[in-house]
Amino acid sequence: MNSVIQQAARIIVKVGSSLVTDEGRGLDHGAIARWAAQIAALRALGKEVVLVSSGAIAEGMLRLGFAARPHDIHELQACAACGQMGLAQIYETSFQAHRVKTAQVLLTHADLADRERYLNARATLTTLLRLGVVPIINENDTVVTDEIKFGDNDTLGALVANLIEADALVILTDQRGLYSADPRKDPAAKLIEQAQAGDDSLVAMAGGAGSSIGRGGMLTKVLAARRAARSGAHTVIAWGREPDVLTRLAQGEAIGTQLNASTTRLTARRQWMVDHLHTAGEVVLDAGAVQKLTREGKSLLPIGVIAVKGEFGRGQLITCVSEAGLAVARGLSSYTSSEVRRIMRHSSNEIEAILGYIEGPELVHRDNLVLL
Numbered sequence: 001m002n003s004v005i006q007q008a009a010r011i012i013v014k015v016g017s018s019l020v021t022d023e024g025r026g027l028d029h030g031a032i033a034r035w036a037a038q039i040a041a042l043r044a045l046g047k048e049v050v051l052v053s054s055g056a057i058a059e060g061m062l063r064l065g066f067a068a069r070p071h072d073i074h075e076l077q078a079c080a081a082c083g084q085m086g087l088a089q090i091y092e093t094s095f096q097a098h099r100v101k102t103a104q105v106l107l108t109h110a111d112l113a114d115r116e117r118y119l120n121a122r123a124t125l126t127t128l129l130r131l132g133v134v135p136i137i138n139e140n141d142t143v144v145t146d147e148i149k150f151g152d153n154d155t156l157g158a159l160v161a162n163l164i165e166a167d168a169l170v171i172l173t174d175q176r177g178l179y180s181a182d183p184r185k186d187p188a189a190k191l192i193e194q195a196q197a198g199d200d201s202l203v204a205m206a207g208g209a210g211s212s213i214g215r216g217g218m219l220t221k222v223l224a225a226r227r228a229a230r231s232g233a234h235t236v237i238a239w240g241r242e243p244d245v246l247t248r249l250a251q252g253e254a255i256g257t258q259l260n261a262s263t264t265r266l267t268a269r270r271q272w273m274v275d276h277l278h279t280a281g282e283v284v285l286d287a288g289a290v291q292k293l294t295r296e297g298k299s300l301l302p303i304g305v306i307a308v309k310g311e312f313g314r315g316q317l318i319t320c321v322s323e324a325g326l327a328v329a330r331g332l333s334s335y336t337s338s339e340v341r342r343i344m345r346h347s348s349n350e351i352e353a354i355l356g357y358i359e360g361p362e363l364v365h366r367d368n369l370v371l372l
């Protein structure tokens with residue numbers, strides 16, 4: 001038994017190129033329909049699921065008549081653009097059968113490196129999840145060249161897990177999990193059932209690149225697990241054709257390889273906040289707010305703020321200080337400094353009237369707060 005996926009509320013599922021396109025033979029309608037049915041079942045259990053799907057280039061190659069992966073970057077991009085249409089179409093149809101809405105989200109490295117775009121991507125994805133939609137993510141291959149590519153979708157899956165602080169990343173591939181050596185080359189290789197994500201010995205097992213269809217191989221999966229663990233997400237690597245793999249994982253069955261994160265999601269976020277040397281700005285709290293935060297473990301509401309120092313954006317790290325100037329907490333602000341200047345000293349039910357919109361009743365939610 002294994003409870004990681006059973007307990008996870010927010011899960012990223014990544015399906016690799018070789019699976020989605022049946023080793024490059026064309027989009028595997030049957031397999032995609034089965035994953036859609038399982039993801040719909042997970043949603044019915046109250047879980048939020050984001051799908052990261054590869055396969056655009058492989059499908060585009062087939063549609064455009066390339067027998068081998070083209071070397072010309074623009075031909076590859078043309079394949080991706082053409083194949084992505086097929087992916088979007090098949091996912092929409094497959095999820096529609098379960099009355100689940102889908103959304104296409106194409107991301108590049110630059111989107112996650114730029115703070116504003118990062119926050120926008122995060123807000124859009126969490127909004128889609130709140131609205132009951134399954135976002136389907138791929139790299140925006142049409143606009144990126146080699147130096148700025150994620151390249152493989154294992155890395156993209158891990159970055160999305162970090163972005164929206166998922167509890168788990170499930171990587172579905174063409175092997176039953178991570179083996180002690182590449183099973184295509186070593187028939188005696190053994191399945192690793194559990195390990196710590198970030199364990200260096202896994203890198204040696206994972207070897208080099210993957211199949212001719214996929215990009216990453218096992219190495220990028222092991223590295224993705226390490227990256228996902230930084231925000232507290234556990235990773236499971238499993239065979240995508242294992243019957244009911246996702247729903248069985250959600251029932252607590254141990255399938256494939258589980259790579260555990262050593263910190264919890266909340267601890268990882270709090271550690272990140274403590275480790276930061278600088279914060280973007282400060283809010284000064286009245287005595288009542290200091291009491292709520294430090295003694296009662298409550299969120300910070302705008303009514304408890306009496307002054308704002310510095311300029312900060314939505315989602316940025318700020319310091320909460322007492323009137324005497326003592327730093328009492330750090331947290332991620334849900335509002336910009338100029339918004340806080342307008343809503344401070346006001347009750348949360350006035351926020352919408354003052355700003356014309358509301359991000360939430362809290363200025364800093366307790367999950368985004370660490371006491372000093």
Ligand SMILES: Nc1ncnc2c1ncn2[C@@H]1O[C@H](COP(=O)(O)OP(=O)(O)O)[C@@H](O)[C@H]1O
Pocket residue numbers: 015016017018019172173174175177178179180181182183184205206207208209210211212213214215216217218219
């Ligand atoms: N230690 C290992 N355990 C399992 N598979 C491995 C290992 N080392 C290398 N591989 C190779 O990685 C491949 C999976 O990677 P890849 O083809 O990129 O799949 P995907 O398209 O799902 O990302 C497997 O088919 C296997 O040949």
Ligand SMILES: N[C@@H](CCC(=O)OP(=O)(O)O)C(=O)O
Pocket residue numbers: 015016017018053054055056057058080138139141151152153154210213214215216217
């Ligand atoms: N964005 C690319 C995916 C790259 C890729 O093949 O990734 P992977 O399946 O992780 O080896 C595509 O859709 O073709």
